[in-house]
Structure formats: structure tokens, C-alpha cells
Amino acid sequence: MHNATFTTPDLTTFCRLDELGLLATGQRLEPGRAVLTCRVVEDDRWCHRCGCEGTPRGSVVRRLAHEPFGWRPTTLLVTVRRYRCTECGHVWRQDTSLAAEPRATLSRRAMAWALAAIVCQHLTVARVAEGLGVAWNTANDAVLAEGYRVLINDPARFEGVTAIGVDEHVWRHTRHGDKYVTVIIDLTPIQDGTGPARLLDMVPGRSKAVFKTWLADRDPAWRETVQVVAMDGFTGFKTAATEELPDATTVMDPFHIVRLAGDALDKCRRRVQHELHGHRGRAGDPLYRARRTLHTGADLLTDRQQDRLTALFAVEEHVEVECTWGIYHLSWVKRLVP
Incomplete structure (x- = not known):
């Protein structure tokens, strides 16, 4: 492949771990899921209090659900090193905030994938939870939190609103x-x-x-x-x-204008129907037969529907319905004008 992004398979780039500040160190397949072992790229060995160099004091493993590949749930096992300052004795861990929120069980890529799956692909929360290999409540809470961060907490969302x-x-x-x-x-x-x-x-x-x-x-x-x-x-x-x-x-707004005009057209048709015939519309009554045709836009009428309206409006007693229909049609035209 002359246009490949890399000549040697790079698991870190393929799984988009570089965006999370992680480096893949191994992989294995388990029944129903893929597991990637990785470490934090940033060394972070300097004390957060006094700035002196710390010494390694072991490590812990942080487990994160990652975006699936081929709909196979993917889990990250992130090795996080612990350090102890030789001067003040302060103990800290490597910073993993680029990979996930504190105490979160989903990586940032997993949260972005879940939000896009629900909003753009219209998947259910249950389906997203299945793809991530997590519980329904875990996926639901993550989607709500990510949606709130992207939609509500975005400081630029009110800019340019007129x-x-x-x-x-x-x-x-x-x-x-x-x-x-x-x-x-x-x-x-x-x-x-x-x-x-x-x-x-x-x-x-x-x-x-x-x-x-x-x-x-x-x-x-x-x-x-x-x-x-x-x-x-x-x-x-x-x-x-x-x-x-x-x-x-x-x-x-245009929707309610059309709806109110349509309600007025129905009321006018029913009133004229009762004044002329003394009863509600029946199958053989012209006004009742044309009730749906009256709500069809003039530019969408078929030849048969147009003939039906022409015959309906030819009756002098139906002039009020014709006038109301004209106003209703005008509301549709105004609705389409930007």
C-alpha cells in the first residue's frame, strides 16, 4: 500500500491511544473482548509539591473500557506508576487525565464513541453498553455526563445567537x-x-x-x-x-401557524357542513369527502384532487370554506419562505 500511514503495524496509532497519552505494550484476546495493555507516555516523576525528583514506588493498573473495534468490546489495562518524593515524602501517581476523567471507567474515546452512537447512529443505551462491554447504568451515566459537557458546559454555545x-x-x-x-x-x-x-x-x-x-x-x-x-x-x-x-x-413559529390555520379550516368546514345539512359529515357529503384534500398543499395536489376541489368550490354555499382554504394555503407558502 503506497498510501499507508505506517509501514509497520502500530497498535498505538490504530487504536487511537496516542490521543489519550498512552502507549500500547501488549494485546490479548479473551472470550468476548479484546484487552490492550498500555502505559502512560508522560513520565511525571517530578514532585507536585516541591519539584524534586521522585523514586518509583511500584505501580497500579487502571481498567478502562475503550471504543470497540469490529464491535468487539475493548478494555485498556493502563499501568500507572507511583512515585515518592525523596525530599518531602509526597506520594503521587502518573497523570491519566488525558485518557479518562478521574475515577471514570470509560476512556475519553469510549465516551465520544458512545455519544456519537446514540446521537448520530440512533443506537439504544443497551446496544452501546453491549459494544463497550459495561453495565447499562455505566453507559447511561457516561453518555449523560459527556452530553452535558459537550452541549451544556460549552462556553461558546451562546456565541452568535440572534x-x-x-x-x-x-x-x-x-x-x-x-x-x-x-x-x-x-x-x-x-x-x-x-x-x-x-x-x-x-x-x-x-x-x-x-x-x-x-x-x-x-x-x-x-x-x-x-x-x-x-x-x-x-x-x-x-x-x-x-x-x-x-x-x-x-x-x-411556522409549525404552529400552519397548525392553527388547519384547525380553523376544519372548524369552518364542520360549521358549513352543519348549516347546510343539519348533521355531521357523512361518507357521501362533498365537504366530508374532501376533508383530507383540503389539508394538502396546492402544489402537491394530483389532478383528481384538483378536480375535487374545483367541484367543491363551484358551489356558492362553500365560499367560506374556499376563503379559509386560501388562508391555510397562504400559511403553507409563508412557511416555506426563509
């Missing part, structure tokens, strides 16, 4: 605990046409106080840069945005 969206989401289907969470997203990439929306935060609860508190906790300079706040028809969100972001424009 448009935000807020909505509620049902995330708990039990009798205990908060049923709703308030979701805040960054709509700036959509407004600028540079990419998809981006999650900013999720706050337990659904009320004016929840959104108002979240806005109040943000930096005043950041609040001044927000120009647009998109939301549903909940007045609590609008009031909170008006109080905390007085210079921002509050608008209803």
Missing part, C-alpha cells in the same frame, strides 16, 4: 416528576441559511417563570444580541420574552 425558538416537550410519561420540559433552540443558522437549528438548553417545567428565569440567567450582553424569539401560542412564553428581551421581536 434568533431563538422556545417550545414545550413531553419527555416523561409517569405520574411523578415534571412531565414537560421547555426547549430552547438557536434558530440563527436557519435564519441565515447556514445550517439546521441547534439545541441551546432544556429546562424542566413549562411556564412563564421557567422561561423568564432562564433568560434572566443569561449574560446581559447576550440578551441584547437576540433579535427574534419564535414560539407557539402560549402567552407565558411571550410575556417572559417581552419582559426579559424588550427589544426583540416575538413571532409565532
Whole structure:
């Protein structure tokens, strides 16, 4: 291979241990898993207190779950040397923070793999735990911690935000605990046409106080840069945005505009149906037969559906439905305009 990255097999590079500050020293295969023995590259023999050189005082082995290769769980057995200062007597171990968090059982590469597997590949936590060869709780806690570090603790995630969206989401289907969470997203990439929306935060609860508190906790300079706040028809969100972001424009997001227009179209159709026939829609009634066609975008109508609407709107008594359908179609057009 003329384009190989190395001519001699390098286990450290292949398993991406160099990114963790480790050097592979051996390997073996066990039933159901691969084991890599490695050591810390950084010597770290100087005392952390007085700076004098320490003497080796044995070693300990740290066991870490690593990203799988070929879906075979991989375990790292990291030999960590212990040192004792000859001057002050201080005892310390080699620094392994580059490889994993303190007291963690997953390497940093394993946590990144698990997060990508769940977010990008849509794998379950059980499947990720199987790939890492760890318990379900271990994988779940690691994914939550890594996601919180990447998404929530990232200091740069609020930079360049000029448009935000807020909505509620049902995330708990039990009798205990908060049923709703308030979701805040960054709509700036959509407004600028540079990419998809981006999650900013999720706050337990659904009320004016929840959104108002979240806005109040943000930096005043950041609040001044927000120009647009998109939301549903909940007045609590609008009031909170008006109080905390007085210079921002509050608008209803496109999804709820289309939904409200569709609800109004259904109400108008049912009212006209009852006024003309004195009963709810039945299989043979033109308005009832066209109920789904009315919700189809005009540019998506087939010839048969178009003929059905033409015949429906030809009846003078259906003029109110035709006008409402026109407004509904206009909401769809506005929704597609960036």
C-alpha cells in the first residue's frame, strides 16, 4: 500500500491511544473482548509539591473500557506508576487525565464513541453498553455526563445567537416528576441559511417563570444580541420574552401557524357542513369527502384532487370554506419562505 500511514503495524496509532497519552505494550484476546495493555507516555516523576525528583514506588493498573473495534468490546489495562518524593515524602501517581476523567471507567474515546452512537447512529443505551462491554447504568451515566459537557458546559454555545425558538416537550410519561420540559433552540443558522437549528438548553417545567428565569440567567450582553424569539401560542412564553428581551421581536413559529390555520379550516368546514345539512359529515357529503384534500398543499395536489376541489368550490354555499382554504394555503407558502 503506497498510501499507508505506517509501514509497520502500530497498535498505538490504530487504536487511537496516542490521543489519550498512552502507549500500547501488549494485546490479548479473551472470550468476548479484546484487552490492550498500555502505559502512560508522560513520565511525571517530578514532585507536585516541591519539584524534586521522585523514586518509583511500584505501580497500579487502571481498567478502562475503550471504543470497540469490529464491535468487539475493548478494555485498556493502563499501568500507572507511583512515585515518592525523596525530599518531602509526597506520594503521587502518573497523570491519566488525558485518557479518562478521574475515577471514570470509560476512556475519553469510549465516551465520544458512545455519544456519537446514540446521537448520530440512533443506537439504544443497551446496544452501546453491549459494544463497550459495561453495565447499562455505566453507559447511561457516561453518555449523560459527556452530553452535558459537550452541549451544556460549552462556553461558546451562546456565541452568535440572534434568533431563538422556545417550545414545550413531553419527555416523561409517569405520574411523578415534571412531565414537560421547555426547549430552547438557536434558530440563527436557519435564519441565515447556514445550517439546521441547534439545541441551546432544556429546562424542566413549562411556564412563564421557567422561561423568564432562564433568560434572566443569561449574560446581559447576550440578551441584547437576540433579535427574534419564535414560539407557539402560549402567552407565558411571550410575556417572559417581552419582559426579559424588550427589544426583540416575538413571532409565532411556522409549525404552529400552519397548525392553527388547519384547525380553523376544519372548524369552518364542520360549521358549513352543519348549516347546510343539519348533521355531521357523512361518507357521501362533498365537504366530508374532501376533508383530507383540503389539508394538502396546492402544489402537491394530483389532478383528481384538483378536480375535487374545483367541484367543491363551484358551489356558492362553500365560499367560506374556499376563503379559509386560501388562508391555510397562504400559511403553507409563508412557511416555506426563509
